Structure formats: C-alpha cells, structure tokens
Amino acid sequence: MIRQRYRIAVIGVGYWGPKLVRNFRSSPDWDLVAVCDRDERRAREVVGPRSTVEIETSVERLLARDDIDAVAIATPAQSHAALTLAAFDAGKHVVVEKPLAPTSEEAAVMIEAGTAAGLTLMVDHTYCYTPAVEYIHDIVAKGILGHVLYVDSTRINLGLVQPDVDVFWDLAPHDLAILDYALPGGLVPEHVSATGADPLGAGKACIGYATMPLANRGVAHVNVNWMSPTKIRRMVIGGSHRTLVWDDLNPHQRVAIHDRGIDLAASADVGDVNKRRDSAVSYRLGDITVPALPETEALSSMVTEFASAIREQRPPRTDGLAGLRVLSVLEAISESLAAHGQPVRPGEPDLLLNGVLS
Amino acid sequence: MIRQRYRIAVIGVGYWGPKLVRNFRSSPDWDLVAVCDRDERRAREVVGPRSTVEIETSVERLLARDDIDAVAIATPAQSHAALTLAAFDAGKHVVVEKPLAPTSEEAAVMIEAGTAAGLTLMVDHTYCYTPAVEYIHDIVAKGILGHVLYVDSTRINLGLVQPDVDVFWDLAPHDLAILDYALPGGLVPEHVSATGADPLGAGKACIGYATMPLANRGVAHVNVNWMSPTKIRRMVIGGSHRTLVWDDLNPHQRVAIHDRGIDLAASADVGDVNKRRDSAVSYRLGDITVPALPETEALSSMVTEFASAIREQRPPRTDGLAGLRVLSVLEAISESLAAHGQPVRPGEPDLLLNGVLS
Amino acid sequence: MIRQRYRIAVIGVGYWGPKLVRNFRSSPDWDLVAVCDRDERRAREVVGPRSTVEIETSVERLLARDDIDAVAIATPAQSHAALTLAAFDAGKHVVVEKPLAPTSEEAAVMIEAGTAAGLTLMVDHTYCYTPAVEYIHDIVAKGILGHVLYVDSTRINLGLVQPDVDVFWDLAPHDLAILDYALPGGLVPEHVSATGADPLGAGKACIGYATMPLANRGVAHVNVNWMSPTKIRRMVIGGSHRTLVWDDLNPHQRVAIHDRGIDLAASADVGDVNKRRDSAVSYRLGDITVPALPETEALSSMVTEFASAIREQRPPRTDGLAGLRVLSVLEAISESLAAHGQPVRPGEPDLLLNGVLS
C-alpha cells in the first residue's frame, strides 16, 4: 500500500522555516514543492544548490497554485491569522509556528475558519512530538505517577532579547504546550500569578516566573530566563506515587522516574522537634528508572502527524484549540505581570469559541 | 602567643546540637564544658563514652555555673528568646540556631538585651561560613560580577514535613541569610511576593516560590520544596559583567564564574524577525572559570568566628541584626503567601529597633 | 539481649588511625580503651580533650595489658607482620590496615599464626564494606548480571607520591580487594600484564595500567593514577545480561544497572559494510535502574564485622586469605611492570600456605 504524498510549501525562512524545509523535504509523507519568502536570495540559499524546489516571493501567487495541498507558516506571529485565513480560502491545510496567533481572539477566528472550510489547522508545538514528552503523556495518562502534585519547569538560556515579545511569550509557550498535552484535561488553570524583571532596561521582562494552581491542590511553576549563562531545560512532574524528572539536555538520561516521595502519615505525628532525627525515615527512597527512549527528531514526527491528521480527517495532536488554551494562559500571565503578581483568571476557550463553533 | 579558650555549653541535642557539640569540641578556640538537654540519656549518647564533658538536664543549673563563658542554643525556635535572655542575665555570650526567633519582635528584644548587657549575640547562619559563600561575598564586593541583575536560588529535596513551620520557614532562611551576607547593603527588599502549594494536605505549604525586587531593577527568586526526589542546592547570581553559578552538591565544581552574557546594545536594533538568525551573535560567550576553594567545614569556621567576635568585642559576621532582617522577609513571605502572591513590604529592622538601640 | 562489647586499642595514628579511632569509639560493639603511638602528643590530639581513653607510647606495654581484647594496626606495612605476631602472642585479635603485609610470604606467616592461636585475623579492605560493593557482591552472586564479561576499574586522583610504594601498591589494593570480594571464586587470575610510567622521575610508577584475564574469556583492567586533576572512582562490570556502573563520587546515582548490551547473533551476519546502517539495531537498549542504597559509612560496618567474626568464631568477610590473594596479584603486577608488560603468573595462595594450614 502506497500512502499519498501531500504537496507542501513553506512560507517564511527566517529562523524556524529552514528546519521545516529540511523535515518536509526528507519526509516520506510530503513532497516539498515550493518555498516562499520575500527575500528570494535567502530562500534560494535555504533550498540549496542543484534543487528543483521552486522559490516564490509572493504569497498570493503561491496560494493560487493548484499543485499545493498545504502550507507551513513560519512568519512573525502578527501575520499568522491573515495568512491562515488566505490559505483556507485557497483550500490549503495549514500548520502554524507557535504561537498560533498574537491574541486569543485571532486564534478563535482561525479555528472557526478551519472548521468552516473543513481543513486542518495545526500549531507546531514541537516539544509535544519529542519522544520524552510522548513518554510523559503516556505515563501520566496511565496513572503511573499517581495524581500530579506539582510541575516545575525551567527553561533558561542565554537568549536574544526579542524585538516583539517578552521572555514569557518567547519561551513559555513551550512549557505551556507541554503541560497542555501532558496533563489530563489540558491546561485550564483557574488563575495565574506572574512576576518578572527587566534588569537591563530592555523595555520588557527578560526574566519571568509564573505559578498556576492545578487540580487537587497541585501547582505548576514556570521559570523562563534569557540571561542565564547555563542552558537548562528541565521539567519535574511530582506525582503522588512517583516523580518524573525530564532533563532535556542530558542525552544519557533524558527522563528518570523516581520511585520516592514523602509519606504524610508517617511524618504527621512528628510533634517534638527532638524526634526529628527519628522521623527521618518517613520518606520513601525507592529506585530510579531511566527508560530507553528513541532518538527521533521531533519535527520529523510533527510533519508526519500533520499528514496523518489530513489523511484521517481528524484533529491533529496539537490542534487550534491547544494553541488557543496556551494563548489564554499567556494573556493572563501578561496581565498578572503588569499587576505585580496578582492572580488573573485566563479567558475560557469555550467562551471565546461560543457562537463560533456551535 | 596563646589564644584564650572560651568555655562553652551546648543547649539542646536534637538534630543540630550534636553537630555543634562536635565542632566546639574539636575547636582550638573552645573548651566544651557541658551539654544540656532534658533527655539525659540522649545527651550522654551525643557526648559519647569515656568523656568527662558534663551533662546537665536543667538550664537554670547550667546558667548558674561560673565555669561557662558562652552557650550555643539549639532548641526549638519558640524557646530561643527566653533562653537567650536568661543567658544574658547570667552573663553568657550566645549563639542561636537559625531562625534567630519565631518573630521579629522577639528578635528585636534579644538584640536589645545583648547590647544592654555588652554580650555577643550571634545567629548560626551556617551557610555564611562555607568557603563558597565567603568567595561569593568577596567577588560581589569587589565588583567582579558587576551589578547584581538577578539571583535565582533553588533549595529542593525530599524533606520532612516539619511539625511547626512551613517549607519557607524551614528552608528559605538559608537562602535569605546568604543573600543578606552576599548582597551589598544586606537584604532589605521593598516588597516580597510569594506563592506556594500544599498538594498533600499537610496543613502548610510544602512547596514555595518567592520573588523580591533588588536594587536597580534586579530581582531575587527563591524556590523551596520538600517534595523533590532530587536534591538541588543551586544559586545563580547574574551580574552585569559576569554570572556566578554555585552548585553546592557538585564538589568537583562548586562555584563557576561565567564570563558571558547578553549585550543589549547589539540586540536592541533587531527590528525584523527575519534578522533573528543574524543577531544571534549579540550575546557574548566567554570562558568559564572554576576557582579552587578550600574544603573547610562551615560550622568549624562559625565557632571560630563566635570566639573571635567575643575576643575582639565586635559584632560577628551573622549578628542579631542579620537574623532580624531575615525574619522580616520571612514574615512578609508568610503574609504574601496567605494573600495569594500579593506584594507585601517587610518590616524595617531600623524601625523595630527604634527606641531600643538609640 | 546485650551483646558483649569488646575492648580495642588502635596502634598508629598517622593517616588511617584517626578514622579507626572515630569508628571504634562510636560503635556499640566496641569500647575504645587505648590509643598507641610513639608520638604521644599526636595521639592525645587524636583522642581529643576531656577524654579518658588512655594513651600508650609502647606497643609492649599495650599488648601486656589484660583489659584489651583486640588491636587495630594502622602503622606502615613493614611493621604489620611483627606487630600482628606479637599481638597473637599476647592473645589479642587483630585487624590490619591494607595491605595486609609487604609480601605474600609474611602474609602467609600471619595467617598461620592466627590459625594456630585460634584468634581472628582481618584485613581492613574498607571498600568491601561500602553499601555499593555489598550490593555489587549480591547482584553478581544472584546472576542478575549474567556471566562477568569485563571489569574496568578507574581510580585516579591528584595524590601524593608515596615514599615507600608505587601507585599500584598505593591504590590498586582497593580495586583488587573489591574484585576479590565481588567475583565468584575470588580473584585468582592466570596471569597479569602491567604497564606504567614515571613521567616526573619520581623513581617509581605514578601511572599504572594492569590487565588480567578472568574466567570464560573475560578480562579485568585497572587504571590507577596519582597525577589526575580530576578524581574518578569508577568501576564497570559488564555482564552477559546486564552491566553495572559504579560511580563512587556520584552520590545521586552511585550504582546503575544498564539493561543493555550487544547481541552477537544479530550482528554476526553483518557481511557487507554497506549494511552497517541497517544492522545498527543489533544492540539492545533497555532501561537503566538506579537502586536506592543506604548511606552508611564503610568503616562503621567494618568494625561491626570484626566484632561479629570474633563473637561467632568465623572468618571475617575480608580475612587473611583475601589479603594474601590481593598481595599475590600485586607482586605479579610489579614483576610484569618491570618486564614491560609481559604476562606474569601470580603465586598461588594455596601453595604459599601449604604445609602451614594442612
């Protein structure tokens, strides 16, 4: 049985576009037909020599072609909604670089348009396609960790001060998208509290901390930072049974399951400080297990999922709604940050889409 | 020249007391005369066999002895003030396990009493006597890091749920005491914002996050957690010139100075997202230096400093005021935690002591 | 039931003696009666102030006392045999710092004397009492690793050039004693091949490599080095089923069991180099398990074992024969080293003891 190869064009070859070009090009599910960017020379450079992949410098011309089934949009966020709506008008499926849009309102309109046109809308939450996050999703879903008590996510690095967005909008979409995929029920916190700092006077937060309650008294915390000389991408998911540590920059041991924790019953009767030494046994120190994970490239799985979702006429793993939930939390973070940490309730995706999808 | 050996007694041999016993015993500055605890058998066990160190079960009897110059108090925090005042009444110098007292009011009274009696009051902020923190203090004071832009402190572990205090009061005194010693001017933040969680229903926060602004738009963040299966004690001090990373559990490389950072001038003119790839050079990647630090035990330096302060009739490195500043921030953290992260202004040590020390 | 406390004296308080003093002192199985060293001041310093442990400066006087059941000998190796024989003459049990003796001949005489006197002779192969090595011994004995295919042991550090011995005699006794305890049947290699270097002109090898075949085509390799700026204490035990990695300086993960290896059947049919990419699946990548190990001090277990062996009138875990086997291999290493790596057959412990124990 031969699977159909869909024909794709990549729009925008700034930072992310070339990665999409490489992955669509080498995927058995896709035929990369064209690359589109106003900067023709840059586009040609990305495609490389001795290639018959076509270069387009006009989106209109590109979308007017009938030898293209889908487009991947890797332009600045401000242009995502307009390009997506034009692509749907032209009958093309769409995958969009994160964030889905600059506002949840625009995201809602994009979702509506895709639904109305019967075309696939996907957001490239790349991390949700890494073997580590796929493993995390499964192990949480199977209850192996127990209830999720806390999530602590650190994503710090020496990064560029972005011209258009602060550190939350640059980095936290990754953490939030992962949480949205990994947590049962998705990411719909009751409120969000965020603080940050701009110690360089860049005009926007370069360091950010956000806390949001999870179900059952749990908590999630996200720490993002553009100014760290050490690069850390680490997420801890503490469960009532076991705790998972994901250290994305440690290839020898990306994910570890710690069968250890504290036993409240045992420690609750510690009434006398002098007994502290005796009650030191009240936490459980079990084994650590490091699962063998495949070393597949996330973007390769992402482009496969895009093709599968089109073929099977089902929502992709990271559909427009996932993108919308992430945007709602980001907007609440911005509002709380401006109010010095006061809790802010995110907009509810269902309400945004009300009247639209019903 | 022979230095005078002061005669000391340790009060309380729960968790911390035995460590004090061991260090006073082996110090050339001290003669450990007696150990005092209501539990005579425990005290005898701590002193060990074939020893002539005396055991006292009554504080009154202990303080009435005239062969003792000073006492080290390692009892629950609730008793610190009463024991300290009694010791000052009996003419003994005092060092107290952290926290100095359960409230800043009591701490202020203790400071006043010591000043009035002309006796030394010291709080055992042990970390301030580690070679790493001494190095950090020096390098910050010399300006080698430049201005402090941010501090990020993580102190997480599988810990016991304490009967009397939450995770902030158990663990954060360490971070705050270190900041108080390392930052020029001590720790006097304008306000503090704290969030936390009690996912086990222990009746108190087991996970905590606190943010506080520093001078010049800087920020300090403290993350404490009793429920982490991995033990992390890590502090990052980001400066305008260099950044210091202190990883206390890595004996091979406890402290590292990173000569790297972001250069705002270079990145500010990034006006076009498509130029992102080009501006990737706007951060500076210099060398890392790992200084050779001595491997001395902090408590050993602490007991030496206690003797030196008495001998030289000067305030010790971690005097009562340092303890008071830490308590003021802790009280503000508790208040903010109860108010879901709302910023709270710590009480000013100067005001607390007003009328007292003037 | 109250266990008998044996009365012990420690002879020699150079580098190792003080550690023995501390452990015998705090052991419930032992009563430390006296410490013996020609340097009375040093002995008194080690015992510490306010102690009634007695100081002896004469071994003869010490051994003549009838309030001592056993002695721990921590003097230079040259004196081990004479002191041990004198102690047996005086009816005392003996534990000796490693190496048991400077030669296997002297070791054989010591073993014989202990057997004849009906007294316990133990060698302090400290590592055999660490939780890690106890775990390794058990897991090898239970067959969880399968057959032992290879052992790779690295013990490198910035060390002192010893006045009396080369790096093999200083460091390799640890590796060999561990192998002797961990391998089924003990360490009795058919031959040993050793190379080394003295790049500083110290007059003895400061860097050493030794290879010795194990049963069933296996191999053990030991790498010792006094000149390494990084400290490594790492042993890998590759088995036909699983491989164990022991990294003694990583407290977070001292021992890890890797359920991975190569499958010969699968890789044997790789006849064409162009197929290399396809046969990359012929090794098995299973999970890693990190067992929770207790954090007990090895010397504490060692002194307990010494008491138990005396009480139960059985050979201790590291008896004289274990010490003799290690010495036989060390002597072969020295001989091979002088002959630039030529294989040398170690003396057989059974032959050395022939006539003696029969």
Place this chain on the structure above:
Amino acid sequence: MIRQRYRIAVIGVGYWGPKLVRNFRSSPDWDLVAVCDRDERRAREVVGPRSTVEIETSVERLLARDDIDAVAIATPAQSHAALTLAAFDAGKHVVVEKPLAPTSEEAAVMIEAGTAAGLTLMVDHTYCYTPAVEYIHDIVAKGILGHVLYVDSTRINLGLVQPDVDVFWDLAPHDLAILDYALPGGLVPEHVSATGADPLGAGKACIGYATMPLANRGVAHVNVNWMSPTKIRRMVIGGSHRTLVWDDLNPHQRVAIHDRGIDLAASADVGDVNKRRDSAVSYRLGDITVPALPETEALSSMVTEFASAIREQRPPRTDGLAGLRVLSVLEAISESLAAHGQPVRPGEPDLLLNGVLS
C-alpha cells in the same frame, strides 16, 4: 573576490558517505556534482527528491567525467588503494575515509602515487577538525600545558561488532589520529603494548587497551570498547604545567584546563608515613578554566581544508603521511595483541616511503 568552487563526487553511500554528501553540498567551496554507488536506489535516497545531483553506478564512468575535480572515497578500506590510484590516474584529487588503507604498504603506494601525480591526498581524520582538537593542538603547541606527561583516551560505547575489523581498527584510529595531530612531532612511539578480550566469542577483540611511551618518559593509553552501555569519549592530556580534560559528550564543558598538579620537590621528602597528613599540601589546586569554543561541525571544516589544500597546493592537515603513521601504530597494536601484550616497534613511515619519495 570569488573563490573557485571545486567539483566533487562522493563514492560510497554506506554509513559515512551520506555525511560527506551533506557537507560537500552545503559548502561554499564545493559543488557536489555526483554520487556514486552500486546501489542506485540507495544513492538516490541519499541525494533526496527534487535534486539534480547525478547518480553514477560505475566508478569507471564517474572517473571518466571531466566535470569533476576531486572525489571523496567512503567505501570499505579494502578498496581504498585501488580507487585512489584510479582517481589519480584520472587526474582527480582524493580524500579517503579513515583508515587510509588496510595496510601501511598500500598507504605508502597511495602517497607515492599522489606525489607523482601532483594531486592532493587527504585522509578524513574527522576529529582533527573539531574545535576541541584544534584548541588542543594550539594549546599544546604554545606550551601552555608544559611537557606532555601522559595522555589517557577512552572511547567506549555500545557498538556493532564489525565484520572486517576488531575494536582497535574500528575505534582507535580516532585516538591515534588525534594524538598524531596534537603531539609535537606527531605519533611515532618507540613501541606499543596492547591487550584485549573477546568475551563474547566474536572471533576478534571487542575490548582493547594499548599503552605506548611518549617522549621524555611520558605515556599514552587508549581504551576502546564496543560493549559499554555508557558512551564515553574522553581524553586527558596531563602536562607538567597544566592538564587538559576533553569530554566530547559534555557540550556545556567540552574542554577544561586544570591548573593543578603534583609538585615533586615538595612530596619527595616525605620520609615518614606519619607525616603523610602534613604533606597533603604538596599538590597544587589551582583554578579550572573552560574556554568558549565555537560549535562548528568538524566535517564542514574538513571539506574546507580539502579545498584550501588543493587551492594552495600544500599538504592538507591530515595528509597521507598522517594516515600512514596511524596505520603503523595500528599494525603494531595488532601484533602486540596477538603476543599477549609484548612490546612491538611500529614500522617507521620514513623507511616505508624510502625509495618512493626520494
């Protein structure tokens, strides 16, 4: 100024060929004209869709083309000499995957042919083009480490049992090529001693250890292993002034310079074992420096060097002679391994080439 782009073809697309294809393709110095492999489908797959790079299935046809300046040979070692000679006959420059040839005799013939034809012969000792090895070469050459006292190289992994070669011939060429480039004067040891094991009965060594003396009483040791579940690529270069540690799998800290070592003068007067504790200061514990290294791909630098050597009509960094020196040591290793570790003197490159190059 525009540099000339040379036209290249890659011969053989097994494991290494595709990496060469990718790097020649993206190099501004090269125009990848054709890929040659008997397996046309595989070649087409490597080139990818929508490409005009040509596929050749006959080496004869390929070499007969006049639009090709050079070839990169990535076929099994047995074919290297024949293909190289044919390429020289056709007037093409040649770069060959390591090892240069299966025997030093063939290598000598290849060198002669290249010299006679006035064409470039290069061996792809890839590691010599990594930023780490370039840094190592420079720092050794500048004398910053002092004299090289020892080199310890570990290259272990879970690898495939190769059909044609043992673990030394598979892995050690990397270590030897690095040594050849990094050591002043290249790798010309007086003798080599090698041991190994074949615990699986694979018919060839799967574990290997080789020791070889360096100038001035120094030593180099190489440890290669196909059966290690953990992957280690680590080289330590101990110098009389400083020691360099290269941990290739640690991207945060690939190279570290340790300013520490032992001071013989200080430790030589340790005549009394009881003084051991006092002489512990005789080694120097200075700082560690971690240089910032670029993250460029080695193969990209390699193809650049190939073009530069052709353009400048000079020997490339890793020329045929470098390949020949590595082969001479490998042949001595094989001979010593068969003789159970007996020292074997490598053939001298100068003698092999005698009559040839003169």
